[in-house]
Amino acid sequence: MTLCTLLLLSLAFLCSEVLSQGSGDRNPCLAASAQDSCAACIATGPQCGWCVSEKYEQENRLRCDTFENHARGKCDTNDIQYPQDELLKIDNRAVQDGDKPEDAVQIQPQKVRVNVRPNKPIRIPLIFRQAENYPVDLYYLMDLSNSMEDDKENLAELGNLIAEKMSAITKNFRLGFGSFVDKVVSPYVSTVPRKLKEPCRMVTGEACEAPYGFKNQLSLDLETAKFAKKVRETRVSGNLDGPEGGFDAIMQAVACEGEIGWRPISRRMLVFSTDDGFHYAGDGKLGGIVRPNDGVCHMEGGLYTESSNLDYPSVSQIATKIKEKAVSVIFAVTKDQFPIYEKLSQYIESSTTGELANDSSNIVKLIQDNYEKITSKVSLRTQNVGDNITVEFYSRCFGTEEKKTSECSNMKIGQTVTFDVEITATACPADRKEWRRQISIKPAGYQEKLVLDLDLMCECECEKPENEVPNSELCSGGNGTYECGKCTCNPKRYGKYCECEADDVTSKESLKECIMPNATVPCSGRGSCECGKCKCSTRSSDSAKLFSGKYCECDDYSCNHYNELICGGPERGVCDCGQCKCNPGYSGSSCECELSQDKCKTEDGLVCNNHGTCKCGKCYCESQYTGFKCEQCPACPDKCPDYAPCVQCRSFQSGPYSADECDLKCPREVREQPKVEDGPGIQICQLKDEEECWVYFTYEYDQEGEVVLKRQKAKVCPEAVNVLAIVGGVVGGIVAVGLFLLLIWKLLTFIHDTREFAKFEAERQNAKWDTGENPIYKQATSTFKNPTYSGQ
Structure with a gap:
């Protein structure tokens, strides 16, 4: 197989995984009808593939399954029939204007050949453009x-x-x-x-x-x-x-x-x-x-x-x-x-x-x-679609959100709009002539169209006549045609290798052999009867999980779970026809009970420190005692000093333990949490490290008796003395007091001066002499009046 084919198969596998995840745990490939032939398999779902390996069925694997399950079942990639969709644009002239009617192109592409796999949609891009000067x-x-x-x-x-x-x-x-x-x-x-x-x-x-x-x-x-x-x-x-x-x-x-x-x-x-x-x-x-x-x-x-x-x-x-x-x-x-x-x-x-x-x-x-x-408005229409084919259109028109529509409005001459044409073949017609058909898609009101030549992939490559082996020796000495890794039996023959004769008597008798006493349904309705023996079918999406028993009456995958494993896993027990069969040393409906008391014993050989009872490998302590082995009580010394070095070496790479001692004496990790919390069986401890910081931690014991250490994420450290702040505060205080005293002195001086000035102003106002003349000044001239003329 070429590298290109391998890449295509890998891509198809990824796509099938997405599809299978979207449908939950349901695996359509496991349907009984899908196991009939490769054609039925690939028509069941897009994620289904058929393994043609001759040994695959001998290993009790189903031929029709998902690509992932085939890979897990070790079916070689070359042996997986997984046909892929194929799209070939035969006529793909670009949209263009034209002065002549025959030159204008408004729809692209014009003809496409598509190989369509049943139930797997395939999208074909379609471009429409209104040409200028269109006739x-x-x-x-x-x-x-x-x-x-x-x-x-x-x-x-x-x-x-x-x-x-x-x-x-x-x-x-x-x-x-x-x-x-x-x-x-x-x-x-x-x-x-x-x-x-x-x-x-x-x-x-x-x-x-x-x-x-x-x-x-x-x-x-x-x-x-x-x-x-x-x-x-x-x-x-x-x-x-x-x-x-x-x-x-x-x-x-x-x-x-x-x-x-x-x-x-x-x-x-x-x-x-x-x-x-x-x-x-x-x-x-x-x-x-x-x-x-x-x-x-x-x-x-x-x-x-x-x-x-x-x-x-x-x-x-x-x-x-x-x-x-x-x-x-x-x-x-x-x-x-x-x-x-x-x-x-x-x-x-x-x-x-x-x-x-x-x-x-x-x-x-x-x-x-x-x-x-x-x-x-451009409106796309389909012609000659026929049965078993669906055609849907998707477009963003002139917006940003894609929607399911075949119409786009508000178009102008010269504008281009793109559609995605989604083709899905829902089933394969019984008539082989209908496996090839031609569909037309055209805009309403135009003669131009997109012609789709569809080839439905309704059979696998291994089913074609040139790849069949009629009357093969592998089919019980020539009683069938060997194709796609299995036998297609001749008339009146049936069975995996056509080993059974299908006459009326033997078929009825063989059917009775497949019906459990007091039952009416062959193989308990969980398988098919072949030559008087039940062939059990799968019970889930994993084709390796089969029903079992002579009549497929047993379900070996429905037992109780312990620690998310059926019957606690192979070490504890196995599921046998819906019931757990526990290994020696275990009991219970899910083998959850461990009979050994080793986990309950202390280093001194005491069972639960003589303060409790050991049941299923776990101590049930007396009322005043706690801990995995009942080692804790209100008056009992705790083990904080024993586990403090472990917290230091695991969390801070410090403390008395070296790296080797830490690996030897301590748990593999110390879990961090925002804040330590108290509870039943939990002991809160504290330690002071080299930086004088307090570290709070707890210890407890899990179901296996192993110690679990949890540490508070943040340390609690004393606050450092800020010398600069103290000195600055003292100096600032002195300066502030000095400024305050200086302000008071200035205020008192101002008040004194104000009073003295007011006193001066008062004395000046009370003066008897004119402030504009000198009181001791006398003029140089004298004035005398003649009494004779004093009356005139």
């Missing part, structure tokens, strides 16, 4: 009964505008025109000869066209100017009842690809314009027409020739034909007819409904809006 064929199908006269005139005027708007969307645009009235049969139209020629004369007084079912007035043409001209030339007609023969017209317009001019690669659009309802399948009986519509084109000279011979199509026929021919329909109807056509569009793929003005004046906007509405 568009628009066929305008109009109701030309007399009530649509004004609509026809407006349509003729707006024909060039329709072409102009659509040409702005794509450069490759063609336009066609067709009309319909109703079946030319009573009671749909008047069969009076005069009214058959001019049905409108009695109503409007004007001449009009004779009634007809459907007429192709103008095939799809690049010269859009012809459209307006043809609409003007076409005359309206008339009928009697309200509903029209629109379904006949839709069926012929879609089915007659050559007459209408639909291109193989184009976006096909049909605008259906009317102001009334429609006849559908069954209505033709009113006119004596009982032949169902055959969905086939019947056109001669542009006229529907079977209108009076075939019934109207059903909604289902219309929907199927539209889907088959990938046509998108826009129902342009008046307001009163809008609800019924909107409901109809829900049953027709890639269709929409728009409200038409009474005179069709808004037809251009209606076509443009609904075209954008249709093309803004």
Whole structure:
């Protein structure tokens, strides 16, 4: 086997492990039906493989099992039949725009060959991109009964505008025109000869066209100017009842690809314009027409020739034909007819409904809006899936979260969206011809598609005729075909090696040999009867765990467990038909009781220190004593000093014990815990180390009598004296006191000065002399007055 094959098998094994873990302990590969053949095995689950080794079954191993169990059972990798999915892209042209219809590519890949393993999903990436200037064929199908006269005139005027708007969307645009009235049969139209020629004369007084079912007035043409001209030339007609023969017209317009001019690669659009309802399948009986519509084109000279011979199509026929021919329909109807056509569009793929003005004046906007509405969404559809195959779609569209969907909305021209197509074969068909089939996946409204050639892997390589050995000597001297490591017996033979004859007498007698007395089910319902002997089946996900006994009545894996082992493990006992058989020295339902008293004895040979009773290798102490061997009591000395060196050497690599002494005298570990806790049989101790720190620890004894030491993780150390802090505090205190005294002195000085200044100010205010003159100064001049003139 090549290195590449080994890598693929390893990868497949990992995938199978993930799948098996997701389904709990259940192993589907162990089903009885999976052991019949390699084909049945690989169809059971994606994690199942078949071992073809001749010796594998001789060792009582099952051929169908998981890859892991086969590896454990020592089945060589070369002997494991584990077929892998394979995907080959045959046609994988990249998405692109194109001026020519044949150059545009909107879906990638275009053809894929897939080898699918049953019940194992496989994903195929699919890319869709709306190409620019993608060809568009628009066929305008109009109701030309007399009530649509004004609509026809407006349509003729707006024909060039329709072409102009659509040409702005794509450069490759063609336009066609067709009309319909109703079946030319009573009671749909008047069969009076005069009214058959001019049905409108009695109503409007004007001449009009004779009634007809459907007429192709103008095939799809690049010269859009012809459209307006043809609409003007076409005359309206008339009928009697309200509903029209629109379904006949839709069926012929879609089915007659050559007459209408639909291109193989184009976006096909049909605008259906009317102001009334429609006849559908069954209505033709009113006119004596009982032949169902055959969905086939019947056109001669542009006229529907079977209108009076075939019934109207059903909604289902219309929907199927539209889907088959990938046509998108826009129902342009008046307001009163809008609800019924909107409901109809829900049953027709890639269709929409728009409200038409009474005179069709808004037809251009209606076509443009609904075209954008249709093309803004991509919807993937499947064809020819058949039974036993499921197809699911996943996409992120334009978001970040993947979801299960086949549609993406809000698309624009030139945008790309990716889908994952998940294919699952749920079962293998009985007919080998159905093992190979072809499925198509296409976006609604487009002819382009992804073609999937599926090959179902419903048989293993070892089952192919060239690898079989008919009438092999390994099958009891030629009584069977040797294939895939086992014998497929010839008629009237059975057994592992086809050693049993299957005639009526021997088969009934051999079956009795497999039924236990007072029972009715062969092999206790836990195996199969082969040649009068029971072949026991597995009891769990491990194929090595079989039921046992002559009648498979024993289950050697359902005994009680001790220490998570069946019957305490091989050292204590074994499970025999659901009951533990204990080895010498052990007893109990799960061999949990050890009869020896060695674990209860002290170094002095005392059993439980003479303070208890030894049961199943464990001491049950008197009320005031505790410990594994009843060595502890309130007045008894503890063993803290004995175990303190062990704590030091194991936890801190210090203390009186060297490394060798520590390994010889101490347990292998000292467990750490946030805080030591007291309890029954637990002794709390403390020790002081070289750093004057206290270490708290406990000791106790487990079920085997071994000491268990636990230490508090954090030491408790005395706090160191901070000399700098003390000196700094003293100096700071002195400075603070000095500053305080200086502040008081300054305050007293300020108060004294304030008082002296106030006293000075008071004395100055009380002075008798002017502060502006010198009191001892005398002027140099004297003034005298003459008494004679004192009165003047």
